[in-house]
Amino acid sequence: MIIQVIPTAQQAQGFDFSGKTAIVIDVLRATSVITTALVNGAREVIPVKSVEEAQDLYSRSDAANTLRGGERNALKIEGFDLGNSPLEYKKNTIESKTIILTTTNGTNAINNIKGADEVLLACFRNAEAVASLIARRNDEAIQRHGNLPGLPQFACIDVIVVCAGTEGRFSLDDGLCAGMLIELLKQKTEVETDDFGLLLHHYYLENQPNLFKALAGCYHLKRLFTLGFYDDIQFCLETNCVATIPVVREGKIVKI
Amino acid sequence: MIIQVIPTAQQAQGFDFSGKTAIVIDVLRATSVITTALVNGAREVIPVKSVEEAQDLYSRSDAANTLRGGERNALKIEGFDLGNSPLEYKKNTIESKTIILTTTNGTNAINNIKGADEVLLACFRNAEAVASLIARRNDEAIQRHGNLPGLPQFACIDVIVVCAGTEGRFSLDDGLCAGMLIELLKQKTEVETDDFGLLLHHYYLENQPNLFKALAGCYHLKRLFTLGFYDDIQFCLETNCVATIPVVREGKIVKI
Numbered sequence: 001m002i003i004q005v006i007p008t009a010q011q012a013q014g015f016d017f018s019g020k021t022a023i024v025i026d027v028l029r030a031t032s033v034i035t036t037a038l039v040n041g042a043r044e045v046i047p048v049k050s051v052e053e054a055q056d057l058y059s060r061s062d063a064a065n066t067l068r069g070g071e072r073n074a075l076k077i078e079g080f081d082l083g084n085s086p087l088e089y090k091k092n093t094i095e096s097k098t099i100i101l102t103t104t105n106g107t108n109a110i111n112n113i114k115g116a117d118e119v120l121l122a123c124f125r126n127a128e129a130v131a132s133l134i135a136r137r138n139d140e141a142i143q144r145h146g147n148l149p150g151l152p153q154f155a156c157i158d159v160i161v162v163c164a165g166t167e168g169r170f171s172l173d174d175g176l177c178a179g180m181l182i183e184l185l186k187q188k189t190e191v192e193t194d195d196f197g198l199l200l201h202h203y204y205l206e207n208q209p210n211l212f213k214a215l216a217g218c219y220h221l222k223r224l225f226t227l228g229f230y231d232d233i234q235f236c237l238e239t240n241c242v243a244t245i246p247v248v249r250e251g252k253i254v255k256i
Numbered sequence: 257m258i259i260q261v262i263p264t265a266q267q268a269q270g271f272d273f274s275g276k277t278a279i280v281i282d283v284l285r286a287t288s289v290i291t292t293a294l295v296n297g298a299r300e301v302i303p304v305k306s307v308e309e310a311q312d313l314y315s316r317s318d319a320a321n322t323l324r325g326g327e328r329n330a331l332k333i334e335g336f337d338l339g340n341s342p343l344e345y346k347k348n349t350i351e352s353k354t355i356i357l358t359t360t361n362g363t364n365a366i367n368n369i370k371g372a373d374e375v376l377l378a379c380f381r382n383a384e385a386v387a388s389l390i391a392r393r394n395d396e397a398i399q400r401h402g403n404l405p406g407l408p409q410f411a412c413i414d415v416i417v418v419c420a421g422t423e424g425r426f427s428l429d430d431g432l433c434a435g436m437l438i439e440l441l442k443q444k445t446e447v448e449t450d451d452f453g454l455l456l457h458h459y460y461l462e463n464q465p466n467l468f469k470a471l472a473g474c475y476h477l478k479r480l481f482t483l484g485f486y487d488d489i490q491f492c493l494e495t496n497c498v499a500t501i502p503v504v505r506e507g508k509i510v511k512i
Contacts, residue, residue: 007263007426007452170263172451195428196263198473199459206462217454 001138001189002158005178005196008165009109017116021137021157023130023181024113025122026164027173028220029084030106031246032123032236033069036086038255039244041095045253047107051077054102067094070102074227077102085232105171109164110248116160121246121253124177124211128240131184133256134159138189161197166220173215173236179204180239211237257394257445258414261434261452264421265365273372277393277413279386279437280369281378282420283429284476285340286362287502288379288492289325292342294511295500297351301509303363307333310358323350326358330483333358341488361427365420366504372416377502377509380433380467384496387440389512390415394445417453422476429471429492435460436495467493 006012025031034045043065048054051072058068069082069089076083082093084103101107113119122130138157161181163174179200185191186201193201207214215221215237224233247256262268281287290301299321304310307328314324325338325345332339338349340359357363369375378386394413417437419430435456441447442457449457463470471477471493480489503512 004425008267011264011267169260169450170452170455172455175451175455193473194425195431195474195476196426199426199428199431199455202459202462203455206458217449218451220451 003193005161007170012112012162020160022113022116022119023122023161024109025174025177026106027177030103031121033086034246035126037089039242040091045099047110048102054100066098068100105164119248124239125242129243135188171220172218175200259449261417263426268368268418276416278369278372278375279378279417280365281430281433282362283433286359287377289342293345295498296347301355303366304358310356322354324356361420375504380495381498385499391444427476428474431456
């Protein structure tokens with residue numbers, strides 16, 4: 001399997017995803033929020049780019065079963081039902097609901113991916129589940145194509161990891177999670193990465209005993225810390241505690 | 257001083273460089289080539305984007321004092337005087353000459369930077385010289401503005417390091433050199449970096465005893481190795497052996 005890593009949502013624009021599995025990571029906090037929403041029983045999450053688009057879609061939806069969530073400058077949007085803290089997405093609030101979500105980076109990253117075979121969402125909380133699924137598919141593909149002479153085993157599934165970033169710039173929390181995903185995949189199957197993947201894998205291996213320390217100088221984490229989102233940060237850095245894998249199907253995010 | 261690092265030449269397009277000092281790095285091999293050309297007495301290097309542009313400019317130049325250099329797919333361009341190996345740029349060939357240079361990544365990175373206060377070129381060979389210059393300027397700026405209350409000391413000079421990349425993707429050789437530059441600057445002055453800079457600085461600190469090993473899995477290095485450019489690689493990974501700093505002035509690269 002070949003894994004490429006793209007540092008920001010902006011760089012994913014105009015990129016050719018055809019024939020690839022895309023994995024979007026926005027640890028702080030969109031993909032952690034969406035994973036948590038689906039774990040806690042949300043029917044689906046619809047990622048939209050702008051507040052206006054969210055309001056427009058909401059006005060055409062069944063209000064009793066629809067919630068608006070998201071952030072601008074890390075804070076809840078005025079008039080919305082939910083912010084961008086995964087801790088708000090509790091079962092009694094969101095079960096069976098459709099959630100229209102707009103965030104500054106994560107939902108843009110998801111919507112910037114065009115033409116991929118499949119778009120999955122990952123975060124620290126579901127990284128093991130995502131890695132297991134991808135590795136299993138890779139092994140199945142190798143078995144299916146096993147008799148083709150000359151086909152390198154690692155070329156069976158191509159994965160592009162898109163780190164959402166913050167304000168158009170690479171965010172180390174996303175990169176550390178990408179490094180963890182690469183390590184989990186390497187434990188399960190044959191993996192080759194691009195230079196950025198090499199770098200992130202190395203950083204994860206060096207820092208896996210203490211993810212907090214690894215992100216101590218990270219711009220986005222410091223910003224959330226300053227705003228008082230301590231519990232969110234702790235929640236988003238918990239690893240491999242849920243088995244739910246969000247997947248994008250016709251513009252909506254559901255459980256795979 | 258605040259240092260931001262941009263992973264590829266493509267990402268530098270459309271970026272706002274106003275008020276910033278830009279440092280372009282293309283270790284393998286454009287910025288190593290240009291540095292070497294100026295060390296060995298070239299009058300100037302004119303970076304152009306296309307082979308056609310190079311030919312057009314050459315046809316309007318004094319042929320006795322002008323050479324065409326560069327590469328496509330790492331190899332010398334047909335009809336050109338020089339390739340993209342720094343070892344070709346010897347004193348007896350290039351002294352006092354104008355060199356029109358076109359490479360796939362490095363010259364694009366240089367030409368993609370618009371509006372910077374100054375554009376400098378760095379590689380492993382001149383990293384110490386570049387860091388010394390930047391640190392000195394930062395200290396001078398701090399002294400000039402020292403009496404302004406509330407001005408943070410590190411905010412005096414803003415630096416954006418542009419890693420040229422390879423085929424539109426981040427290349428670890430450029431990133432390792434950016435990490436080295438950050439370390440050299442940290443030894444001399446107060447430095448704050450973005451998340452990408454943090455990551456590269458960490459990778460450099462971990463790997464500084466053996467740069468070759470740090471780049472073992474690097475796509476571009478492997479490609480040059482396969483093509484037989486062993487001596488080029490060795491030359492480009494020699495650190496801090498020249499004091500020449502290339503600077504872009506009105507579209508031409510000269511010694512600072």
